Amino acid sequence: MIEVYSEALDKTIRTGRVIGKINGHKKGPTMVFFGGVHGNETAGVFALHKVFNHINPKEISGTLYAITGNISALEANKRYVNNDLNRLWKEASIEEIKSKTIVNSDEAELLEIFDLIQDILNKDSGPFYFIDFHTTSSKTIPFITINDALINRKFAKQFPVPVVLGIEEYLEGPLLSYINELGYVSLGFESGQHTDKEAIINCESFIYLSLAFSKAMSSESIVGFPIYYKQLQDQSYSIHETFEITHLHSIKPDDNFIMAPGFKSFQIITKNMLLAHDSNGEIRSRYNARIFMPLYQKMGKEGFFIIQKIKPVFLKLSEILRRLKFDGVLVLLPGVSWQDKRKKVLQVNLKIARFFAKSFFHLLGYRSQTVEKNYLMLFNRERTSLKSMYKHELWYKKSH
Template sequence: MVHIKSNALNKDIQIDRLIANIKGSKKGPILVFFAGIHGNETAGVFALTNTLKTMSPADLSGSIYAIAGNLKALSKNQRYLEKDLNRLWTQADLDALVSKEELISEEKEQFEIYNLLKAIQKAHSEPIYFIDFHTTSSKTLPFITINDALINRKFSQQFPVPVVLGIEEYLKGPLLSYINQLGYVSLGFESGQHDELDAVLNCEAFIYLSLVFTKALDKDSVKDFQMHYYRLKHQSKNISEIFEITYLYKIKPQEHFKMLEGFKSFQAISKGTHLAQSNAQAIFSGYNARIFMPLYQTQGAEGFFIIKSIHPIFMKISEFIRNFKLDSLLVFLPGISWENKKQGVLSVNLKVTRFLAKQIFHIFGFRSQQLSKTHMLLYNRERVAKKALYKNEMWFNK
């Protein structure tokens, strides 16, 4: 058990790894909420504590698990102590974790969470939804981040907030990417800026909407449902577009990086806008687009992202292509072959990518990962998605 404090609420609480586990009186979905994977992001922890402490099992269908992430970092209000817990979830890291004799602080946290996840998977055959709460160091609208699988798209589009695709291509080892590889619906919700009251309230609203949209709670049993819905709609400034990440400024080891003050996530920027300083050299935008998650904290390796909105017609085209598994046609092109067809992994000669835009692979459902100087692997989330598990859910057939 650890003691944590919320500056936004001016409140202290004590929590265990399992903040709450509520088993409903009726069969239904399994919702797994994570909060505090980064120790300076406490909004989700307090939101889960506030909303679930009065939740009646009699009103609930299914089960809720609320899991605290980096307990030691939460107790110190630090992003992490030795390594970023949200960058350790690769298969190689997990394989090494089981055989290591000595674990650093974040690996001990990861080992406990990993075993808890396996236990939840083993215990339930119902649809499982994984939701990870975060906040940002900059001012921001609330938004959802997802790995680009259709089950994630369909579920996320019920919420009145913007959705951002493609972050898994730029980050190595996020928790949700690991869960997505298991085939489950999984999304991240960034509720606002660290230590703001709105960030806690937005998380609370998101919890209630998640429970209603999964049919864990009946809409009529949530007396303030409309208030929660319109809170998120208002906080998002009525922006509910789908965006895609097109660029990441990655901070190098020993680099002295500093964002210029005043930038907010989703703020429109022009090509040539002065964004930051690197070792006293100016960094300018190379795009007419929007800035996303500019870094205003000392820990973290992602300086800022650039995002652009996706036209709805391309979303429709990609859905058609994926539903009919037309990704198989790509292997007829020179330099492209299946690395693992069952898991939807292609091996692509990098010479080919000079002639095929990255967006083409995205439409087919693939996201890339560099393998060597000559080849990269493309991962198709649709091939591993557990669509059969969710096919009877109301949101799936909309």
């Protein structure tokens, strides 16, 4: 099996960006899968090779793409070469890279993927689905990460794995955040630990479930569909709740950060528990919560995250408030206004912002934020979501 996977990686490096493209026999969704955006995370690459070599185009509706992420980093078996490719996808960064006469390895990868995405969006028809496969340096159950938009929540909840919201509030420039800002469904699937064979199997299972849930392929035509579902259900220990990130421990190269051994994602931690060490000494938990994606590799700026479960009543409340566009009422308050007529960015005077709880803005879909002059700028994925593209999909209507 190791030889087969090595051959798949060698083939990926030789053949280039597109692992595979399948044109279905009739109209349907366009599904775009990414593997290897981080070069030391190969599970998605292996799984995409295997599945795309087995799929019968006559059983597909729509168009499927399997795309390689960072080819240079895959060849070097490194997370990245010069810059983390999954932190470059900000509009300003993309424009800056496009204006350069000389780009480094990772920037060249971005430009190729950017052009390919634009080409797909221009030539293919929706609804569009984008799925990015990753693995973690620590032990973990499989899980989904999403930007907190209702279209993402609804599609993600079909899978028998936990869903983690709010990654966009703590990370700048992930590929899927950029795609979600364009308005499309975009999911990140973390399938397991880097070197775990189960991570590959989990990716394969996720691909088949994605095809069924999007109606690119009927579940009846997927041999072993219940097995794929049970694989993810068992691997996640039937944890199917929704969590949100509440804290990130960021690190710098000179911090000499060392994670305490043995932690795995979703593990319950208690206040004052020893989590890691750095140049300043011990790092202990300030929360009774769960640890998420603890860092056990040399490359990376995120030491660990803290997550907490979201009660279903708050998920439902946030859906109701977003449908009512309740954030439109906020602009009636002094010190609160829209940045422009597009009504995508809410600006709140910093003197007023301190009276609002962070969780209140989360209910309305505002998670990503920056400070400009005297204002807190809040970005809402809900107002950029292309809901009309998905409103007739079964998974969207069911959740109503």
